[in-house]
Amino acid sequence: MLAVLPPNTPAAPDVASRPVLSVQGLKAYYRVNAYGTVREIRAVDDISLEIRRNEIYGLAGESSSGKSTLIKTVARAIRPPLQVVAGHVRFDFGTGPRDLYAMPDTELSAIRWRNLSYIMQGSMNVLNPVRKIRHAFMDFAFRHMGLGKADFLRRVREHLAHLHLPPEVLERFPHELSGGMRQRVTIALATVCRPDFVIADEPTTALDVVVQKGVLDMIRNLQRELGSSVLFVTHDMAVHANLADRLGIMYAGRLVEEAPTRALFRTPLHPYTRHLIASLPRIGDDAPRHGLEGRPPSLADPPPGCRFHPRCPLAMPICRQEVPALLAHQPEHRVACHAVAQAAAS
Numbered sequence: 001m002l003a004v005l006p007p008n009t010p011a012a013p014d015v016a017s018r019p020v021l022s023v024q025g026l027k028a029y030y031r032v033n034a035y036g037t038v039r040e041i042r043a044v045d046d047i048s049l050e051i052r053r054n055e056i057y058g059l060a061g062e063s064s065s066g067k068s069t070l071i072k073t074v075a076r077a078i079r080p081p082l083q084v085v086a087g088h089v090r091f092d093f094g095t096g097p098r099d100l101y102a103m104p105d106t107e108l109s110a111i112r113w114r115n116l117s118y119i120m121q122g123s124m125n126v127l128n129p130v131r132k133i134r135h136a137f138m139d140f141a142f143r144h145m146g147l148g149k150a151d152f153l154r155r156v157r158e159h160l161a162h163l164h165l166p167p168e169v170l171e172r173f174p175h176e177l178s179g180g181m182r183q184r185v186t187i188a189l190a191t192v193c194r195p196d197f198v199i200a201d202e203p204t205t206a207l208d209v210v211v212q213k214g215v216l217d218m219i220r221n222l223q224r225e226l227g228s229s230v231l232f233v234t235h236d237m238a239v240h241a242n243l244a245d246r247l248g249i250m251y252a253g254r255l256v257e258e259a260p261t262r263a264l265f266r267t268p269l270h271p272y273t274r275h276l277i278a279s280l281p282r283i284g285d286d287a288p289r290h291g292l293e294g295r296p297p298s299l300a301d302p303p304p305g306c307r308f309h310p311r312c313p314l315a316m317p318i319c320r321q322e323v324p325a326l327l328a329h330q331p332e333h334r335v336a337c338h339a340v341a342q343a344a345a346s
């Protein structure tokens with residue numbers, strides 16, 4: 001077990017049953033001025049989901065489906081031209097749900113790193129290239145730990161040792177470390193305060209397969225030890241299969257399916273999810289994989305109805321007119337598809 005800090009979340013009898021993150025009707029658009037005309041890129045368009053304590057929720061979908069935009073919005077790490085135009089993001093760190101966008105800046109900076117931390121794509125976004133790693137820990141984590149400097153650095157060294165990182169990394173500049181080591185350091189940084197909720201945006205994408213496995217194991221082990229919740233984003237379904245407890249599939253700014261990972265891989269319901277899973281390579285299966293016809297739509301001018309309908313093998317007239325609601329087909333399995341809903345009703 002980690003001998004670092006006591007849990008951040010105060011024990012309350014009903015805390016475990018409440019979601020730690022609740023997103024409702026969230027819409028986040030890029031409002032871009034193009035030659036005097038404002039265009040809206042609807043990258044996150046009416047998303048609702050909940051993430052529980054002590055689970056890894058994987059968010060999947062191809063490039064430009066809105067994954068990064070959704071997690072930036074969930075972390076309130078947005079800047080123009082991105083704007084939240086509707087909906088709520090509520091976190092409950094044990095003291096009741098709090099609307100992230102209604103929080104004063106002081107409260108927001110108090111929960112950052114301590115309750116809510118963010119492992120970004122590419123470690124150099126958080127590590128300053130001209131400062132030693134020690135400074136990153138001092139800058140981000142020191143004020144949240146309530147310790148003197150010597151005790152704080154001792155805790156940091158213990159945490160690094162627990163993660164099999166030598167304490168000497170504190171005296172290194174980021175460029176002196178390999179890519180995998182830098183990513184491990186950013187994970188150590190993001191978890192040293194034992195946060196309740198960790199957001200990880202493609203943390204292993206730039207790494208080779210062997211290093212990637214080590215980093216994924218590190219994230220899984222830490223999550224188990226801390227009992228925290230992780231929102232993990234990658235387009236790589238094989239990574240999700242090995243890491244996520246539950247999976248949400250995004251297509252063109254919308255959540256189209258959500259289920260426990262095993263159920264989603266065994267019985268994918270949405271035609272897009274079925275395509276994602278069917279295109280995964282399998283050992284001993286040399287049959288050619290067929291890509292989907294067409295391309296994802298422009299999020300500045302998405303098609304009406306279901307955004308997947310122009311590429312969907314099951315498309316019906318209603319799919320061109322009505323947005324399918326995300327409905328529960330099993331208690332834990334939600335899907336937004338008219339064809340699936342009709343088949344279930346018949």
Ligand SMILES: Nc1ncnc2c1ncn2[C@@H]1O[C@H](COP(=O)(O)OP(=O)(O)OP(=O)(O)O)[C@@H](O)[C@H]1O
Nearest residue numbers: 030041043062063064065066067068069070235299
């Ligand atoms: N700063 C920006 N200004 C305008 N549009 C943007 C901006 N950033 C992203 N977008 C658009 O928002 C949409 C969603 O992009 P986003 O990066 O969230 O997708 P993604 O699923 O995370 O993709 P990837 O896996 O490639 O990172 C895309 O159409 C993208 O072009």
